Amino acid sequence: MANAPAPINVSVAPGAGITADLDIFLDSADPFVLGTPFLDWTQHPALGAVPARASVPHHRLVAHFLLRHERGVSAADLAAFDNHTPLTSNFVAAAWSRWLTNIVASGFLTSGVFDRARDARAALTALALQSPLVILASDFGPFETFDVAGVPGVAAIPPVAAVPGRRARGGQPAVRAVRAQPGVPGVPAVPATPGPPALAFLSVTNLTTFYSIGSSAPLLAFCRLAGILVHHLHDPLRSRRVESAAAMERCACRDGKRKERNQRNHGHFRPWCRDWVLILQSKPERSRVPGLLWVVFG
16 A cells, blocks of 8 residues: 555535536546546636646446445344345545546556546456455435425415504493504425426335345446436436436437347347337336346346
8 A cells, every 4th residue: 555646636516416417527638537538527727726627427436337246234234225226326526536536546547548438447447455445324425305205385474553552431442552563474385396207217216125135246237327326426407307307218228229239139129229219218116126227238
C-alpha cells in the first residue's frame, strides 16, 4: 500500500440532492477521469476557489464499476441490501472515493486509457484488488421511494371580525370586546403519487435478489440493470416515471433482438423481446420476478 495514491476527491450533486442524473464530481485532472473517457465526462470550469471538476451520472458509475463489489457482513449491511431496491440504490461520496481509490491503487489504469466500456469491464474483472470492494450500510445515500405517500391538507382558518365592547346597561348584558384577526389560508392536500405499473416489479425486489454469492462479479446483474434503466435507476421523479418504463421497454427490445440473432446463430432461439414486452405490460406480482430476472440476465 506504500504506492497507493491519495484518496480520490469525490462529491455527489453538491447542493442539489437527488436529481435526474445524481452527478458524481471528481477533479478534472484526476487520473481516473483522464483514463476513462468512455464514461463521457462533463467538464466544469474552475469557479473561484473551486477547482475545475468533471461529472458523470451516478448510474453510469454503477453500471461499469460496481460489478466486483461485495456486501458487508454485519447485520446492518445485510439489512441494507434487503431494504434497498434497484430503484432506491445510490451511494454517498465517501463510498465512491473509497472504492475508486482502491480500484486505481490496484492498477486499473496501468492498462492505458479506456475508450470502450467493454475494455474497462474486462480490466476490472481481471484486476487483482488490493482489498475487497465492500458495500456497507453507511454507503447508501438518500433516495425517493417508488410510491410517494400523500400529504393531508390543512383547513383554512376564517378571519375574525372585530366586536366593540360595552358595559351592561338598560337590561342589556355586557359585551366583551374582540380584536379582529386575519384569516389563515388553507394548505391543499398533496395526493399520493404511485410509481408506474410497468416498473412496479422492481419495487418488490432488493439488492439481495441481484447478489450472486461466490461469484467473481457478485453485482453483475444489478450493473446490467443500471445500464438499462439509465438515470431512472434512482430517480423516481413523477414527471419522468412513465418515460422510464417506455425507455426500459425500448432498451429491452433492442437488447432482446440482439440476443435473438445470437441465439439463432447457435441454433437456440428464444423470443426475448416478446417476453420483455409481455412482462412489462403484465400485472406486477412477486411470483413473476424470478422469471423476469432470468429473461433479463439469463
